[in-house]
Amino acid sequence: MMDTKCCAACGQKFEPNPHSPRQAYCSSPPCQRTRKRRWHKEKLLHDPDYVDNQARAQQAWCSRHADYWGNYRGEHPDYVEQNREKQHDRNAKNRxxxxxxxxxxxxxxxxxxxxxxxxxxxxxxxxxxxxxxxxxxxxxxxxxxxxxxx
Ligand SMILES: [Zn+2]
Structure with a gap:
């Protein structure tokens, strides 16, 4: 007879996988998402390397994104000029x-x-x-x- 455990997310009884007896969450998708979210939060709190990696990934994403817009503007000077004029018009109208x-x-x-x-x-x-x-x-x-x- 397997020991049943109480899921740390939903509170339902479940039988932990024999290969991971320390399993604290049942296998339902929402509870697994909760487990990952809590794991992520825990990592952010206690693992400086993980935080550093996350920050780098975020920064890399941002600069890729910035490049995209930078390139777009660079290759579409009309768009920039038009936009500036429109904004100028709008500002004048809105005053x-x-x-x-x-x-x-x-x-x-x-x-x-x-x-x-x-x-x-x-x-x-x-x-x-x-x-x-x-x-x-x-x-x-x-x-x-x-x-x-x-
Ligand atoms: Zn659960």
Missing amino acids: GKVIAKMDASNNPNDSLGLHSGLYQISPVRGSVIAKMDLWIVEIRVLSHFPMPDQ
Whole structure:
């Protein structure tokens, strides 16, 4: 008769694998994920080499990513220039106005068009969006005139 153990994640009784009698988690996928997560956390706390490796991996990933964007911008100067102009336009338009912040929950598939619905707005003071004041407003689109450059 095998000794049954109590899983450290779900608390269910389970029979440890005879090859790993110290097994503390049952074999269900969520409990195995919990085991790995805890193992990872434990490693981060107590294993400086592991932490170092993780940091390096993260950094390597980031610099690869940065390279990607750096190259993209380098190879698409139009994109950069266009973007800068658009941002400049937007800044000019937004000064002293309110911006409707698209709530993703309204239009999960279309973040480009303004649709009737509830929006969260916050005032722009100078070029800084005020973080304090937020209103939920209802916007009803009565007519729509596309901008020439869109
Ligand atoms: Zn379990």
